Amino acid sequence: METKRLDGEPGGLSTLLRAALPVIPGVNQLPGVKKVSPKNFTGLSYARTAIAVTRAGVDAYSAVCSFPRKDTAPLPYPHVLAFPLHMAIMSDPAFPYPGIGMVHMENTITAHRAIGVGEVLDLTTAVAAPRAHDKGALLDFVTTVTAGDELVWESVSTYLRRGARTVGEPDAGLSFTDAPTGGVQWKLPGDLGRTYAGVAGDPNPIHLYPLTAKALGFPRQIAHGMWTKARSIAAIENRLPDAVTVEVSFKKPVFLPGTVAFAHRQDGDAHTFALTSPKDGAPHLLGRATPA
Template sequence: MPDVAPTTESTQVEPAGGLGTLVKAALPSIPGVNALPGVKKSPVEGFGGLALHRPPVRVEREHVAAYAAVCGFPSKDTVPFTYPHMLAFGLHMGIMTDTTFPAPAIGTVHVANSITGHRPIGVGETLSVSASVAPPSGHPKGLVYDFATQVHDADDTLVWESTSTYLRFGKGDKSASSGPDLPTADPTGQLWSLPGDLGRRYAAVSGDHNPIHLYPLTAKALGFPRQIAHGMWSLARCVAALESWLPDAARVDVAFKKPILLPGRVAFGSRPLDDAAGSYAFSLTRPKDGAPHLVGRTTAV
C-alpha cells in the first residue's frame, strides 16, 4: 500500500456521524456559505496531512449481524472481510469535515479501495482504529486523496488495513495515473436485483448518509437521475460472493467505475487468475450493455 503518513500528529476523537456531520459536509459546497469562518476550507497548497484515531472499540455482534445481512455475508463468529471499514468511516468523515482538509466532502468521489486483512477478526474483540491522509497527488481529472486506515488488536498487532482513494475533480495532470490497473471478469450468469431502499439500509449500518444514496429527490439535487448504491456496499457484496475462496490473510483491490442506480440490476462476474497467489478477478457490470460498475482482484498474502 502507498505510504500516506501525514506530517501532523494523530488526534483522538469520537467518530463523526449523524445530522451534524451531514450539515458540516454540505456547507463547504454552498456558494457564499463556504466563505464563512468555521466553514471555509484551507488551500490545498498548505495542507500537510491529517490523522485521527478513536478510543478502543469493541466489535458488537448485533452491529456485525446487521452489516452482514445488508451485504450478503453469512452469520459467523468472525467479522466480514470489509466490516472494519465501518469502524473507520466516522474518522474519514471527521477528516473530510475538518476545515484544514482542502476538499469539501460533498462532491469528493470514492474511486478506488485496497483492503488487506492479516487475520480473521473475532466478534467481541476490542480494536484500535486510526485513519490518516497525506497531501493529494495528481490525477488526470483532478487531485486524489489516499485515506489510510489501520486496525490493531489488543496486543497492538496490525490485523487490518486499507487505502481509500477519493477524487476531487478539477484541473488534472494528464501524465498522472488514473488508478489501479486491474484485470477484468466477464459476467458469469449471476444477476442481482437491488431495491430502491438499499442505500438507506446500508446507511443505517454504516453511518454514510450521503444524500446521493438515499432518495431520488436528494440524489437529483446533486446531479444524479436517482439514488445510487454505496461503493463500499458494492465491494462488500462482491467479497461476500467470493468469501469461500478467500484465505485467512488476503488483499482485495477495487476500482469504482460507473454508479449503480437504485432500484436496478447488476451482473456479477468472477474468474480465477493464473498465478501462485490463488487470485480472483471480479466485476459488477450493467446487464444491458456490459458497462462496468467496478472491477476488482483478490490476492492471498
C-alpha cells in the same frame, strides 16, 4: 502529522452537514468552515480507540451485504468503523476540499487475520497531500486497525476531487485486464441505499431517495460503492483466506432499483471479479483478491 482523537458517537447527519457547509457561497468563508488552500495542505490524521466489534453491528452489516452469520466480522466490516474518521477528516477546516462531491474511485483492503466478534480495536485514518489526476486531485485515506500492538487490518480509500488539477504526473490507478463478464444477476431494491446507510453510518443524499439524489446531479439514488465491494466479497468469501488483499476500482454508479451481473474467475490463489450492467456489459466495479 498530528493525530486528532474522535470521541463520542460519531457520524450521522450533523457530520454530513459539516461536510456540506463549505460548498455554500458565503457560509464557506466563515471561521470554522473556511477550508485551507490545497497548496498548504500537508496531511491530517484522526483516531478512534477502544472500539468494540459488536454482535449486533456485525449481524446487521452481514444481513445487508449477504455475508453468513459467523463469530468473525466480514472482511470489509472495519471500513464501517473507520468511516467516521473519513468524515471527520473531510469536515475538518484543515482539509482543503468539501466532503460533498468527493468521489470514491478505488479501495484496497488487506486483512492480516480474521477479526472476532467482541474484539476491541484501535483505528487511525490519515490522508497526505493530494496527488495528480487528469480531472483534479486524488487523496488517499489510509486506515490502520490494531488489536493491542497487532496490526490486523488496513485499507486505502482513494477519492477524487474534480476541479483544479494538482501539479504532478497523473497516476494510472488500479489496472484490471481480461475481467470476467456476464454471470449471475442480482436485483437490487430501491431502498438498498437507505438500508446500508443505516448500518454503515453513511447517509449521503445521493444514496437515499430520487429527490435527494437529483439535488446532487443524479437521475435517482445510487448504491454505495462499498456495498458493491462488500456484496462481491460475500459472493466468494468462502474461497478467500483469512489473510487477503482485495482491490477494487469503482466505475459507473449502480442506480436503484436496478439489476447487476456478478462474474468471478479463479486462477490459482488469485480471484478476479466484476459487477457489470446486464444490458450492455458496462462495468460498475472491477476487482481482484490475492493472498496477503
